[in-house]
Amino acid sequence: MxxxxxxxxxxxxxxxxxxxxxxxLSGAYSQDSKKKESRNAPVFTQFSYKGNDAIYEKNPxxxxxxxxxxxxxxxxxxxxxxxxxxxxxxxxxxxxxxxxxxxxxxxxxxxxxxxxxxxxxxxxxxxxxxxxxxxxxxxxxxxxxxxxxxxxxxxxxxxxxxxxxxxxxxxxxxxxxxxxxxxxxxxxxxxxxxxxxxxxxxxxxxxxxxxxxxxxxxxxxxxxxxxxxxxxxxxxxxxxxxxxxxxxxxxxxxxxxxxxxxxxxxxxxxxxxxxxxxxxxxxxxxxxxxxxxxxxxxxxxxxxxxxxxxxxxxxxxxxxxxxxxxxxxxxxxxxxxxxxxxxxxxxxxxxxxxxxxxxxxxxxxxxxxxxxxxxxMPEGVTNQTGKNGFFPNGNFTFQDQFKTNVLDLKWIGIRGWRESFTTLTKQGLKIIPFDTNIQAAVPTSTLFYRQQHASFKAETALNYKPGSEKELAGLVCYQNEKYNYVFGVTKKGSEYYVVLERTEKGISELVSTEKIKYKKDLHLQVIAQGDDYMFNYSVDGVNYKNVGGTVSGDILSTDVAGGFTGSLIGLYATSGNDIKP
Missing domain, CATH: 2.115.10.20 (Glycosyl hydrolase domain; family 43)
Structure with missing residues (x-):
């Protein structure tokens, strides 16, 4: 069979x-990396994740x-x-x-x-x-x-x-x-x-x-x-x-x-x-x-x-x-x-x-x-999930303004330690970019949150303007280094561009790109409805514009990508960008 x-x-x-x-071990990704802070490191000022699965709506x-x-x-x-x-x-x-x-x-x-x-x-x-x-x-x-x-x-x-x-x-x-x-x-x-x-x-x-x-x-x-x-x-x-x-x-x-x-x-x-x-x-x-x-x-x-x-x-x-x-x-x-x-x-x-x-x-x-x-419920127990520090379930919202002195335990790295590329500042979460990008099978400067629903909305705001075409920061939807989406901002000449790249079997394709102008914070958003994913951006935090239309989340599944892990949503920065607008 x-x-x-x-x-x-x-x-x-x-x-x-x-x-x-x-x-x-790779010495390039030790705690010493943090000492080599880039002057142009992005600061993520907030992150939110909201689940929206029909199973919970139908079964309150x-x-x-x-x-x-x-x-x-x-x-x-x-x-x-x-x-x-x-x-x-x-x-x-x-x-x-x-x-x-x-x-x-x-x-x-x-x-x-x-x-x-x-x-x-x-x-x-x-x-x-x-x-x-x-x-x-x-x-x-x-x-x-x-x-x-x-x-x-x-x-x-x-x-x-x-x-x-x-x-x-x-x-x-x-x-x-x-x-x-x-x-x-x-x-x-x-x-x-x-x-x-x-x-x-x-x-x-x-x-x-x-x-x-x-x-x-x-x-x-x-x-x-x-x-x-x-x-x-x-x-x-x-x-x-x-x-x-x-x-x-x-x-x-x-x-x-x-x-x-x-x-x-x-x-x-x-x-x-x-x-x-x-x-x-x-x-x-x-x-x-x-x-x-x-x-x-x-x-x-x-x-x-x-x-x-x-x-x-x-x-x-x-x-x-x-x-x-x-x-x-x-x-x-x-x-x-x-x-x-x-x-x-x-x-x-x-x-x-x-x-x-x-x-x-x-x-x-x-x-x-x-x-x-x-x-x-067992007799005598009160459901406190999502309250008083207890782990949430159902359709919940996770928000992080990065105002505490330590990272929430839900944030993880892949291969590399969070402390080697993150710093919590008064302005928000600074991610110190490595010169490797998300396609590398080594530690990357990416802070990950697990995808916990089939349908969800995740969004972040970052204070960042890339200094060259080698710099990029934004969101990733990540199954592994060979299967992922990158949605971020980079530079070409004197102009800034939002880019959406799809990588499957290690082969990358530029899905869409758009020249943008913005003053301070750039807002990035991914919305999933089952297998349909949409990537949107806003320069004012209110009005969002789609990039690339509706794309398939197939590459984020273990059925397509293989392995044992679920899809992750990452706050990402790199000084080794190879996506060309």
Whole structure:
């Protein structure tokens, strides 16, 4: 059977084979770059983003409801843990910097981002990685045996491979990266109630035993908490291929182990990260197996439903379980919401469903029917999303006047650290332009915000006049360096021009250009209605003029561009512009 996900999973396999290729750091993009400030750096005086998805208009919240996904936009591969009433959730971040966003909640509904796990350059070596390399499938676990939080992940960059960081308090930062000596991807920790620790992960089958493309295994190691190393010689294959190797299941991965009522449960993703994605579960009397698959697998998937169904949620899988308030279990998992052309621009998002674990195996409530946008609120909880610092969902507005001393945690870099090219001033956000442009697979001077809706409006104002044709600043809509739109202002001779460029497969085309005159601030705007994108400008902040007509957002989708990330909206500056009006 042919699945849309095969190119994605093949890419993942290729990256996994590159785990231990060291990538040198580029000194050109160190913190020292900030000292070489251009006298002509643009100042962005404001940014706003407003979501306008019909699904939320048609499904307004009642007082006892909340929306899922709980994290909209590119927040994939969720993992969750808790210490008492404090719940912590992390996501994959690939080549984004800082790495691994971390969220905190006390009720499983209202989530507040408290930072990033990998917020130091020594922990994250993505300066020259592909955008879908870097940090894969982080797993967060609290170990009551030593009162310590662990985050274990695969970093496909800089020769890091499988690695771990730990802390006593996730709100106070994490320690140095500890490199772990085993191959494969998607590691997860399990702490037994007798104090023993284990690592489970995805790996290739033993050499010479691979039966088909996508054949993988789940492997276990004993883990020494005193030395933070796997114990040599303790590795054992727990699952070969998947739930039934005779059916040639593909890409068993993302494993998590749990213990309940004296039995051990191993839950994994299966089927690849595309439209055959699912979640399956096994049980055993011992953490070392043998593990027997449940008869009702998969326990979560969206693959069996009509492709043209309305308000489609798809690609569901890569789940993690946690016991929530009142002993009620919940699952977090990734899924996508394609736009009107069935393309995935917002990326893989974090969803949640309640779980009934009153029987032998967990039952994902509504996990085997088309997923709905709303969930019932746990008793006694008030929905505060978007208020009091809690992460918003639904159709929300994000505004930043850049008046604080630190950047909002929603802003990220790609490959490069935000601090190396941004400065918050009294006038606004100054972006110090690098001489590389957005098509470079190295750090660029671009501050990114995730696209979180199929339909949205994003706009910014910048105080800037380029000094030459090599200078440009403005907005980008970015899937990766080979698939993006650039909308900004540059100079030709003594005149200023707004330009719109489309890049597909690394080949750039000037869509439209217009000579403009303006005194101070230039206002730039992108409006998306599903697959239709429009780029507009204003010289007075009131009257906007379109450039280039309506263009397709196809190049901003993973369907066209490939990879694992969602589309990003960037505030961009460069002194290496090559767009010619």
């Amino acid at each position: 042919k699945h849309k996900n095969k190119p994605i999973t093949s890419l993942k396999r290729l990256f996994a084979s590159l785990l231990f290729i060291a990538l040198p 919240l009642q007082p006892n409801e909340f929306y899922s996904p709980i994290l909209q936009g590119c927040y994939p591969d969720p993992s969750i843990t808790h210490k008492g009433k404090d719940y912590y959730l992390v996501n994959s971040s690939f080549a984004m910097t800082p790495g691994v966003p971390i969220f905190h909640s006390t009720d499983m509904v209202n989530w507040k981002q408290i930072g990033h796990v990998l917020d130091k350059p020594s922990q994250l070596k993505v300066e020259k990685s592909g955008i879908s390399q870097g940090i894969y499938a982080p797993d967060i676990k609290y170990n009551p045996y030593n009162d310590t939080f662990y985050m274990i992940t695969t970093q496909i960059a800089g020769g890091m491979g499988n690695m771990m960081v730990k802390t006593k308090d996730p709100a106070k930062g994490w320690g140095d990266a500890i490199k772990l000596q085993f191959d494969g991807i998607d590691p997860s920790l399990f702490f037994d109630d007798n104090g023993k620790a284990y690592v489970v992960h995805n790996d290739a089958p033993p050499a010479g035993t691979e039966l088909y493309n996508g054949h993988r295994v789940i492997k276990l190691w004993e883990y020494d908490l005193a030395t933070d190393k796997v114990i040599a010689g303790t590795d054992k294959i727990l699952v070969n291929g998947g739930t039934d190797i005779n059916q040639k299941p593909i890409w068993i991965e993302g494993p998590h182990m749990y213990k309940k009522d004296g039995r051990y449960f191993l839950m994994c993703a299966e089927g690849g990260t595309g439209d055959w994605h699912s979640e399956v579960i096994f049980s055993s009397d011992s953490p070392t197996g043998p593990f027997v698959p449940a008869k009702n697998n998969p326990i979560l998937t969206q693959r069996y439903f009509a492709k043209d169904r309305k308000d489609k949620v798809d690609w569901a899988g890569h789940a993690d379980l946690v016991e929530g308030p009142g002993g009620k279990y919940y699952a977090v998992f990734l899924a996508v919401r394609p736009n009107n052309k069935d393309r995935v621009n917002t990326g893989r998002e974090t969803f949640m469903v309640p779980v009934d674990w009153s029987g032998e195996f967990p039952v994902f409530e509504n996990g085997l029917v088309p997923l709905k946008p709303k969930l019932k």
